[in-house]
Amino acid sequence: MYKLQCTSCHTKWYTANSMTDMICENCKGELIEVDENFPKIDPERFRRQQEMMMAQNKNTDSE
Structure with a gap:
């Protein structure tokens, strides 16, 4: 069994037999595999991390 969580709405855990x-x-967002031993993804923190990664990618692209 896989534990899956949506990367867009973060609403709930899913269990799936296959990836x-x-x-x-x-x-209809993308699901990622999560480890139940780790805390559930905090949507705000996840969004900030995504923004930081996007900003870093923009910086490296311009050089």
Whole structure:
């Protein structure tokens, strides 16, 4: 069993038998595998990390 969480809406955990069921039922977003031993992704923190990564990518592209 895989534990999956949506990268867009972060609403709930999914359990799937295969990695092919990778679409969120709620918002059709992408699901990622998560480890239940780690805390659930905080949407705000995740969004900030994404923004930081995007900013870093923009910086490296311009050089």
